[in-house]
Amino acid sequence: MDKSKFIRESLNESANLKRQIIENCEHDIMRAVDLIVSVYKNNKKLLLVGNGGSAADCQHIATELMIRLNHHIKRPALPAIALTTDTSNLTAGGNDIGYENVFARNVEGLGSEGDVLWAISTSGNSLNIIKAIEMARSKKMFVIGLTGSTGGKMLNMCDVLIKVPSENTQRIQEGHLVIEHIICELVELELYCN
Numbered sequence: 001m002d003k004s005k006f007i008r009e010s011l012n013e014s015a016n017l018k019r020q021i022i023e024n025c026e027h028d029i030m031r032a033v034d035l036i037v038s039v040y041k042n043n044k045k046l047l048l049v050g051n052g053g054s055a056a057d058c059q060h061i062a063t064e065l066m067i068r069l070n071h072h073i074k075r076p077a078l079p080a081i082a083l084t085t086d087t088s089n090l091t092a093g094g095n096d097i098g099y100e101n102v103f104a105r106n107v108e109g110l111g112s113e114g115d116v117l118w119a120i121s122t123s124g125n126s127l128n129i130i131k132a133i134e135m136a137r138s139k140k141m142f143v144i145g146l147t148g149s150t151g152g153k154m155l156n157m158c159d160v161l162i163k164v165p166s167e168n169t170q171r172i173q174e175g176h177l178v179i180e181h182i183i184c185e186l187v188e189l190e191l192y193c194n
Contacts, residue, residue: 050120124152
Protein backbone atom coordinates (compact mmCIF):
# COMPACT_ATOMS: atom_id res chain seq x y z
CA MET A 1 0.00 0.00 0.00
CA ASP A 2 1.23 3.46 -0.90
CA LYS A 3 0.54 5.37 2.32
CA SER A 4 1.45 8.74 0.81
CA LYS A 5 -1.03 8.24 -2.02
CA PHE A 6 -3.74 7.16 0.42
CA ILE A 7 -3.18 10.24 2.60
CA ARG A 8 -3.28 12.60 -0.38
CA GLU A 9 -6.40 10.97 -1.86
CA SER A 10 -8.19 11.10 1.50
CA LEU A 11 -7.35 14.76 2.05
CA ASN A 12 -8.31 15.71 -1.51
CA GLU A 13 -11.60 13.83 -1.17
CA SER A 14 -12.32 15.67 2.08
CA ALA A 15 -11.40 19.06 0.56
CA ASN A 16 -13.56 18.42 -2.50
CA LEU A 17 -16.47 17.46 -0.28
CA LYS A 18 -16.25 20.79 1.56
CA ARG A 19 -16.65 22.55 -1.81
CA GLN A 20 -19.69 20.39 -2.57
CA ILE A 21 -21.16 21.27 0.82
CA ILE A 22 -20.97 24.96 -0.13
CA GLU A 23 -22.84 24.26 -3.37
CA ASN A 24 -25.40 21.80 -1.98
CA CYS A 25 -25.97 22.57 1.69
CA GLU A 26 -25.60 26.32 2.27
CA HIS A 27 -29.35 27.06 2.13
CA ASP A 28 -30.25 24.25 4.53
CA ILE A 29 -27.47 25.26 6.94
CA MET A 30 -28.94 28.77 7.04
CA ARG A 31 -32.43 27.33 7.61
CA ALA A 32 -31.11 25.24 10.53
CA VAL A 33 -29.47 28.33 12.07
CA ASP A 34 -32.69 30.35 11.71
CA LEU A 35 -34.74 27.55 13.31
CA ILE A 36 -32.39 27.14 16.28
CA VAL A 37 -32.20 30.90 16.83
CA SER A 38 -36.00 31.10 16.77
CA VAL A 39 -36.31 28.23 19.24
CA TYR A 40 -33.84 29.87 21.63
CA LYS A 41 -35.61 33.23 21.33
CA ASN A 42 -38.77 31.43 22.45
CA ASN A 43 -36.99 30.05 25.55
CA LYS A 44 -37.01 26.48 24.26
CA LYS A 45 -34.22 23.91 24.14
CA LEU A 46 -32.27 21.66 21.80
CA LEU A 47 -32.05 17.87 22.18
CA LEU A 48 -29.49 15.87 20.20
CA VAL A 49 -29.37 12.20 19.16
CA GLY A 50 -26.93 10.06 17.18
CA ASN A 51 -25.01 6.77 17.31
CA GLY A 52 -21.27 6.12 17.44
CA GLY A 53 -19.33 9.06 16.01
CA SER A 54 -22.62 10.94 15.67
CA ALA A 55 -23.20 10.41 19.41
CA ALA A 56 -19.85 12.07 20.05
CA ASP A 57 -20.94 14.91 17.76
CA CYS A 58 -24.05 15.35 19.91
CA GLN A 59 -21.89 15.84 23.00
CA HIS A 60 -19.64 18.22 21.06
CA ILE A 61 -22.56 20.37 19.84
CA ALA A 62 -24.26 20.46 23.24
CA THR A 63 -20.99 21.58 24.82
CA GLU A 64 -20.38 24.30 22.23
CA LEU A 65 -23.87 25.69 22.88
CA MET A 66 -23.87 25.33 26.67
CA ILE A 67 -20.35 26.68 27.17
CA ARG A 68 -19.50 28.64 23.98
CA LEU A 69 -17.69 28.18 20.71
CA ASN A 70 -16.47 31.68 19.84
CA HIS A 71 -14.34 32.91 22.74
CA HIS A 72 -14.86 36.53 21.68
CA ILE A 73 -18.59 36.29 22.45
CA LYS A 74 -19.57 36.64 26.09
CA ARG A 75 -22.98 35.04 26.47
CA PRO A 76 -25.14 32.93 28.77
CA ALA A 77 -25.49 29.17 28.32
CA LEU A 78 -27.84 27.96 25.60
CA PRO A 79 -29.92 24.91 26.63
CA ALA A 80 -28.70 21.89 24.68
CA ILE A 81 -28.83 18.27 25.85
CA ALA A 82 -27.01 15.34 24.23
CA LEU A 83 -29.25 12.32 24.84
CA THR A 84 -26.22 10.12 24.14
CA THR A 85 -24.26 10.52 27.37
CA ASP A 86 -26.09 8.86 30.27
CA THR A 87 -24.83 5.27 30.38
CA SER A 88 -27.26 4.17 33.10
CA ASN A 89 -30.20 5.53 31.11
CA LEU A 90 -29.01 4.09 27.80
CA THR A 91 -28.18 0.64 29.17
CA ALA A 92 -31.39 0.37 31.20
CA GLY A 93 -33.36 1.48 28.18
CA GLY A 94 -31.56 -0.96 25.91
CA ASN A 95 -32.20 -3.76 28.38
CA ASP A 96 -35.80 -2.93 29.36
CA ILE A 97 -37.42 -1.34 26.29
CA GLY A 98 -34.97 -2.14 23.47
CA TYR A 99 -32.13 -0.05 22.09
CA GLU A 100 -34.34 1.12 19.23
CA ASN A 101 -36.48 2.97 21.81
CA VAL A 102 -33.87 4.62 24.05
CA PHE A 103 -33.78 8.00 22.34
CA ALA A 104 -37.55 8.14 21.79
CA ARG A 105 -38.05 7.52 25.51
CA ASN A 106 -35.74 10.40 26.39
CA VAL A 107 -37.40 12.71 23.87
CA GLU A 108 -40.71 11.74 25.46
CA GLY A 109 -39.42 12.61 28.93
CA LEU A 110 -37.39 15.73 28.15
CA GLY A 111 -38.87 17.21 24.98
CA SER A 112 -41.60 19.83 24.90
CA GLU A 113 -43.64 21.46 22.18
CA GLY A 114 -41.53 24.05 20.39
CA ASP A 115 -38.19 22.42 21.27
CA VAL A 116 -35.90 21.18 18.53
CA LEU A 117 -34.52 17.67 18.05
CA TRP A 118 -31.23 17.59 16.13
CA ALA A 119 -30.90 14.05 14.74
CA ILE A 120 -27.60 12.89 13.24
CA SER A 121 -27.27 9.73 11.15
CA THR A 122 -24.80 9.21 8.31
CA SER A 123 -27.21 6.75 6.64
CA GLY A 124 -30.44 8.44 7.72
CA ASN A 125 -31.79 4.97 8.52
CA SER A 126 -30.91 4.28 12.17
CA LEU A 127 -34.06 2.89 13.79
CA ASN A 128 -33.48 4.54 17.17
CA ILE A 129 -33.07 7.89 15.42
CA ILE A 130 -36.21 7.37 13.32
CA LYS A 131 -38.21 6.54 16.46
CA ALA A 132 -36.83 9.61 18.24
CA ILE A 133 -37.95 11.77 15.32
CA GLU A 134 -41.41 10.19 15.40
CA MET A 135 -41.65 10.94 19.14
CA ALA A 136 -40.51 14.52 18.57
CA ARG A 137 -43.19 14.93 15.91
CA SER A 138 -45.86 13.60 18.27
CA LYS A 139 -44.79 16.25 20.80
CA LYS A 140 -44.91 19.05 18.19
CA MET A 141 -41.18 19.59 18.27
CA PHE A 142 -39.11 20.79 15.33
CA VAL A 143 -36.58 18.39 13.76
CA ILE A 144 -33.23 19.13 12.14
CA GLY A 145 -31.57 16.18 10.42
CA LEU A 146 -27.95 15.74 9.41
CA THR A 147 -27.29 12.80 7.07
CA GLY A 148 -25.36 11.58 4.06
CA SER A 149 -26.27 12.09 0.42
CA THR A 150 -29.62 10.28 0.22
CA GLY A 151 -31.15 11.30 3.54
CA GLY A 152 -32.34 7.71 3.97
CA LYS A 153 -35.60 7.25 5.87
CA MET A 154 -35.12 10.69 7.44
CA LEU A 155 -35.65 12.33 4.03
CA ASN A 156 -39.25 13.43 4.58
CA MET A 157 -39.27 13.48 8.39
CA CYS A 158 -37.37 16.70 9.17
CA ASP A 159 -38.21 20.39 9.08
CA VAL A 160 -34.65 20.94 7.87
CA LEU A 161 -32.50 18.15 6.43
CA ILE A 162 -28.85 18.79 5.64
CA LYS A 163 -27.58 16.02 3.35
CA VAL A 164 -23.79 15.89 3.04
CA PRO A 165 -23.17 14.89 -0.61
CA SER A 166 -21.14 11.74 0.02
CA GLU A 167 -21.63 8.03 0.62
CA ASN A 168 -18.28 7.60 2.40
CA THR A 169 -18.98 7.45 6.15
CA GLN A 170 -15.66 9.04 7.13
CA ARG A 171 -16.13 11.96 4.74
CA ILE A 172 -19.79 12.39 5.80
CA GLN A 173 -18.69 12.63 9.44
CA GLU A 174 -16.01 15.18 8.52
CA GLY A 175 -18.64 17.19 6.67
CA HIS A 176 -20.97 16.95 9.65
CA LEU A 177 -18.33 18.37 11.97
CA VAL A 178 -17.66 21.48 9.89
CA ILE A 179 -21.41 22.06 9.45
CA GLU A 180 -21.98 21.65 13.20
CA HIS A 181 -19.30 24.24 13.99
CA ILE A 182 -20.71 26.67 11.44
CA ILE A 183 -24.23 26.30 12.84
CA CYS A 184 -23.12 26.74 16.46
CA GLU A 185 -21.06 29.82 15.71
CA LEU A 186 -23.75 31.41 13.55
CA VAL A 187 -26.32 30.80 16.31
CA GLU A 188 -24.03 32.64 18.74
CA LEU A 189 -23.50 35.49 16.32
CA GLU A 190 -27.20 35.82 15.50
CA LEU A 191 -28.26 35.81 19.14
CA TYR A 192 -25.53 37.92 20.70
CA CYS A 193 -23.89 40.08 18.02
CA ASN A 194 -26.90 41.53 16.14
